[in-house]
Amino acid sequence: MKTSWQKCGQGLAGVLLAATAATGAAWADKANDTLRVAFTKELENVDSYFNSSREGVVLQRAVWDGLIYRDPATNEYKGNLATSWEWIDDTTLEFKLREGVTFHNGEAFNADDVVYTVNFVAKAENGVKTQRNVNWMESAEKVDDYTVRIHLKEKFPAAIEFLSGPVSMYPDEYYAEVGPSGMGLEPVGTGPYKVVSVVPGQRFVLERNDSYHDSPKGQPSIANVDIRTIPDVNTQMAELFSGTLDLIWQVPADQAGKLAEMDRFTVKNESTMRVGYLTMDAAGRSGDTPFTDLRVRRAVNHAINREELVEALLKGASRVVSTPCFPSQFGCVEEAATTYEYDPKKARALLAEAGYPDGFTTELHAYRNRDYAEAIMSYLNAVGIKTDFKFLQYSALRDLNMKGEVPLAFLTWGSYSINDASAMVSQFFKHGSLDDARDDQVLADLSVADSSTDPDTRVAHYAKAIERITDQAYWAPMFSYNTNYVFTNEVDYAPTPDEVLRFTTMSWQ
């Protein structure tokens, strides 16, 4: 209390001081070799197994390493903490580990770390937040100090993709001692950046790991990274203008457009894996709904002007998507999908044929991008589908969705940046609680595609599933998202299409 009063007094007195002394802009950035970055969302826990946010992925890639690395440009898999790997059988992977790697706290990296990490995260009761990132692993076994085997619960061809993404290696002794909370406050990894300090949710200061191993991620160039959470995008822009931030991301299209006109800043736009789609209750889980009729679902697909949505609202690197997955994902065969051109007349005719010549009224649920939802509503209104709009928190909408109480919803899915169709299409069409289609044929194809170790078989069955889903118009896939990165001209950075900031590839101009 006393300190509060003191601070207050100092603050009020400081008005005059500040007015005369002019503390000035630019607290030197490039000069201090410190890159200042803003996050929008409060990150719950830096321990990457105990958060599910994009900010967490950014820190994960900076602080830790996985056994494998996927080159974001070529999608080629390279060894990182492992130097090579091979399938011993359908459910066993053997890795040769890189020697001479040390964690930030000096602990040497070896097979014990892999065994401990895998065994810890694979155990459901340890409560890893995103279970599907880890629950395909059964256990790990040490062969010798630098050889390790990971046993899978069942066939899981996307294992390599997951091992190059969300599964990173932790130091066994340290993690056993401090656990997820301790790791969140004082993270220790092998990655290109060491964590200097963490103020939970608010500030993260990183420092270059000068003894970083010869990793395909490349050597870090910028010495320090200072990340602050600033929830309001306008404030982020103000900080950028006043020279107290160097890089912001996830900047809305209209603001980015204005910033692009200024000489001081570089604006780069990249697509993300997030896909926006409408889901319709084809199985009639929400009671008597028009969406059980195929003609109505096709009418919805014809009613939406996807090109216009992309051009007028999403802009940038966004594109029209016709698949129930992101086109770069393995198995997401675009040619297999039925595309529905924008044709309101046809939509009306289909509705009339289905017995709704004057249209009908339905609930439309959404949880983000109210402006997009409103545009979608106006397309639906134009063909006679009147909407009772419900804008909810994500968790509340998901809850309704799982109970099958949502006839029509505008949803999005980011696939957790996993470049495999199983991360999206299999998530929603395998008769889980979020499956409003409940199509047995789709289930059968996805089951084969998800578990086959033969890439061609996988592609063929994903293609069949996609063909069926789009022909039956269970969803109306619409567009992919994009994100804007804005940074001062002093920074050089080429963003990747997976919406992960990579400090390792940033440098000063």
Added chain:
Amino acid sequence: MLTFVLKRLGLAVLVALTVSFISFSLLFLAGDPAAALAGETASGEDIEAVRELYGFDRPMIVQYADWLVSALQFDFGESYYFRLPVASLIVDRLSVTMTLGLCGITFALLTAVPLGVAAAIRPNSVIDRVALFLSVAGQAMPSFWFGLILIVVFAIRLGWLPASGASSPAHFIMPTIVLAYYAMPAIMRLTRAGMLDVLSSDYVRTARAKGAPEGRVLFRHALRNAIIPVVSLAAVQMGFMLGGSIVVESIFALHGAGYLAWESIARNDLPTVQALILVFSMFYIVFTFLADVLNAWLDPRMRSS
């Protein structure tokens, strides 16, 4: 006086209990905490696992009783979101909010009361008009807009003040002004109205007739009476400010208790929300109580009643 205090305290406890129970039930109605905890990428089984792990499958009343027993021992549990003890999280965030709230109410009182008095002494004068203009503008201007204007002027154009953060006293200047400006109009109008009322009363005329100096009439006789409703209002405003302003805290990236509460509701972080609601309601209760005591001291008539 003692029975009065005890009665008030008993009432306060009941209010706190009611508030916490209602908020607990509302949060339960608002959404499934298990789904929120499990996160966007969770499957149905993940959510069921979380539900069991945290005991959300038990009846609500049992969960509430559980929480209450722990809370009475000052154990507010662990935040579902941050996985940190709620108590330390709240202490950390409250220090920011309290600094801001105390600065805000002080600044508001220091500007609004003198302006209100000045406006009452010379009704319809230039100063009264200015005060009226300021209060209408204050009422009409949304804080997010005012905050951004200040940032544009003082952080970007002039470069005098930092735009956001809470690491130095200078960081609190703009948020204080925004927060105070929101509270000022009501205090100013109430001071003015009270003063006008009192200045036309018999005892002020008597005091003047006795030849008491004008300053003494204004401050000893008039203001002391006119300020009574202002004290009650300021107490409520104070409670409001210590509850944290979501808008001010998010614009200036202050990471205070208000922003934490807002975000925690969206995250269904029950332990954090519950503890914050308890703390906020305690603020209101304590400040209302203090205002009553202060009023009793200012106005002897209140003491006897």
